[in-house]
Amino acid sequence: MALNHIVFGIVGSEKAWRFRKTYIESWWRPNHTNGYLFLDKPPGPPLLPWPETSPPFRVSDDLTDLLNNKSDIRAQRMVHGIMEVLREVKDHKTLRWVVMGDDDSIFFVDNIVDVLAKYDHTKYYYLGGHSEFILSNYYFSFNQAFGGGGIMLSYPLAKALAGDIESCLKRYVFLNSADNTTKACIADIGVNLTPHQGNHQVDFRGDISGFLSTHPLAPLLSLHHFDMVDPIFPAKDRFQSTRHLMTAAKADQSRMLQQTICYDRRSNWSLSISWGYSAHIYERIMPRSYLIIPIETFTPWLKTLKPPNYMFNTRSRSSADPCEAPHVFFFDSVQETAAIGSGGGIVTSYSRAWPRPLPACLSSGNHSADFIQRILVFSPPTKRTSTDRCECCDIIKADGGEAEVIVRECRSNEIIA
Structure with missing residues (x-):
């Protein structure tokens, strides 16, 4: 399985592209990544000449006649894009997967390759992630992939879906959600969602550092909605934050955001590392069962009267208790070392x-x-190939204003508490 076995379909708007292209260009690899950006209309003079750092663009098909002059066809346009991206692929012999996303979707392509390689691409597979906001799943479906986090289709399923796409869009013309329409069309083929915890719709508001610091034990595949949340690094804007995060990803995607926990027993400290993003020091010993619960630094996608708001448990953002509030550190730099x-x-x-x-x-x-x-966190040069268990670490220094940590595989009977 290689990157050239995947084609990406990115759906965006001409108006927003000038503000969002930085997100896509942060992970797009010219001459290596296959795919297309589908715009709602041809790019105007400010966007031309079209740069090689961006995906090649196409203009989405006009669906006005197909949908009997429906006034709002944004949802149908995005679903129709699945057929359009397949139409653009000249050689289908090497194609194994189709990945659809939005123009503010950030993909971690090395991890996507590794994850999809574990599935039989000759079978019908529909992969993606739920929304983190529980009401989004309730209103739309708990059995759908949310497209901003990426919809991943095996080639046989994408081909079957493309063959029925116009009929299906007519069948579900009353739906105004692209993701829900895609789910419905796929369900009619006889396929259900295979959820993956590494696809993130990011249906939050505000500061999402508490979420990013406690990633599930699964490879990070995507992040979405960066326009809707605060910049994820202090003193950086959203675009600078995106590029900064990807500097760590270029060194090792397999460990991105993976949480590693260890202890300084002499000082009774707990240290939690979200590789490539953040590190927290707590001034008491806390078991992993507690530290994997996200700190609720963020707020719900929509205002609600009462919990539950999320598809996971959270712990409160305590700023008054020195035994609960962490010392917070953010990723600064990465380098290879001997x-x-x-x-x-x-x-x-x-x-x-x-x-x-x-x-x-x-x-x-x-x-x-x-x-x-x-x-300073020292990690092995080899990428992780197994996610059945987290990595462990040892604090080897904590003086002179600096702490040093070595990441390693956990011992067979090691307890992280």
């Missing part, structure tokens, strides 16, 4: 985001972590 044995490795650096204006945690010995300004 410091890990003879095989070398990758070192990521995480810098303190801001001072924690709290005293030390008295109940665990009054060992303050205020003096730590940077955390």
Whole structure:
């Protein structure tokens, strides 16, 4: 399985492209990634000449006559794009998968290749992720992939769907959701969703750092809705944040956002690392069962009267309890190093985001972590190929304003608590 076995279909608008192309160009690899951007109309002079750093563009088909002059055909246009992207592929012999996304979808293509390689591409598969906001799934479907996070179709399914697409769009012309329409058309072929926890619709508002710092034990495949949330790194805008995140992804996508937890028993500290994004130090020992619960730094996609709001549990954003509030560090840099044995490795650096204006945690010995300004994380040079279990780590230094951590495979009977 290789990247050239996949074709990407990105659906966007001419008006928004100038603001969103940075998202797509952050992961698009010219001359290596196959795919097309489908715009609602031809690009105007400000977008021309068309850069090689962007996917080649096409203009979506006019569906006015097909849908009997329906006034709003945005949903149908996106579904019809599945057929259009297949139509653009000249040689179907090497095609195994079709991946559809939005013009503000960020894909981690190496991880997508590795994940899809585990499925039989000659069978009918429909993969993707749920919305994180529970009401979105309730209103639309718990059995659909949300398209911003990516809809991944095996070639036989995409071909069958393309063959029925116009009939299906007429059959479900009353639906105004592209993702729900896609699900309905696929259901009529006899296929249900195979959900994947690495596809993220990002149906949140505000600060999503608490979510990104506790990623599920699954390869990160996509992130969506960056226009709708705060920049994910301090002192950077959304586009700078996207490029910064992808610098870590270029070094090792297999570990992106993977949570690793270890302890400094002398100081009674717990350290949680979200590889390539953030690190947290807690001034007491906390088991992994607790630290994998996201801190609710974010707010729901829509205002609700009462919980539940999310498809997962959360813990409150405590700013007053020094035994609960973490010292927060964000990804700063990445480089290859020869410091890990003879095989070398990758070192990521995480810098303190801001001072924690709290005293030390008295109940665990009054060992303050205020003096730590940077955390260096040393990880192996080889990518992870198994996700049945997280990695473990050891804190090898915590002095002079710096902590150093080595990431390793967990021992067979190791307990992370």
